[in-house]
Amino acid sequence: MARRLADPYLAAIRALNRVGVQYVIVGMAGINYYAQRPSEAFATMDYDLFVNPTLPNVRKAAGQLGRLGFSRGTTEGALQTGALRELVRNRRMLVATAPDGPMVELLLAVSGYTFAAMARDAVTVTIRGTPVKVGRLTKLLRSKQLAGRPKDRQLLARYRSLLETAE
Numbered sequence: 001m002a003r004r005l006a007d008p009y010l011a012a013i014r015a016l017n018r019v020g021v022q023y024v025i026v027g028m029a030g031i032n033y034y035a036q037r038p039s040e041a042f043a044t045m046d047y048d049l050f051v052n053p054t055l056p057n058v059r060k061a062a063g064q065l066g067r068l069g070f071s072r073g074t075t076e077g078a079l080q081t082g083a084l085r086e087l088v089r090n091r092r093m094l095v096a097t098a099p100d101g102p103m104v105e106l107l108l109a110v111s112g113y114t115f116a117a118m119a120r121d122a123v124t125v126t127i128r129g130t131p132v133k134v135g136r137l138t139k140l141l142r143s144k145q146l147a148g149r150p151k152d153r154q155l156l157a158r159y160r161s162l163l164e165t166a167e
Helices: 008-018 027-032 055-067 084-090 115-120 137-147 150-166
Strands: 023-026 047-051 071-074 094-097 103-107 123-127 130-134
Touching: 008 047, 008 055, 008 130, 023 027, 023 115, 027 047, 027 137, 047 055, 047 115, 055 071, 055 084, 055 094, 055 103, 137 150
Parallel strands: 023 130, 047 103
Antiparallel strands: 023 047, 071 094, 094 103, 123 130
């Protein structure tokens, strides 16, 4: 009998849903939900969640990830006691890493969109009985375009190629 492997990202989403964290999956993780074929999916080293950047919401998200065993920090290192307020005020990212490597990034800002604008028309997909909120593909791609990083430009060129091939 085939054994189902645990999905740390789905476990994180379940935990966030349980306490009502407001989030939308963005970045490559979000774009991958739109893949029709395996060749359209992209490998990524993290799972980006755009969370409503209010202190209570970020506190709930960080707490749930901590209960799942994720260590929490910033791009500078471990999360210091009392640092969440400053992270929220400055819209800085919170990084949560599981002991075996999977990483969840809690983004408090994304290129081109407020949380309300991204969440307004997010779609909900159900994965193994769990509702998952994912940003609209057009917004996810536009955000990548606005970010303008070299890796985003490469993604957009590849994605355009896949879209042209699919037509």
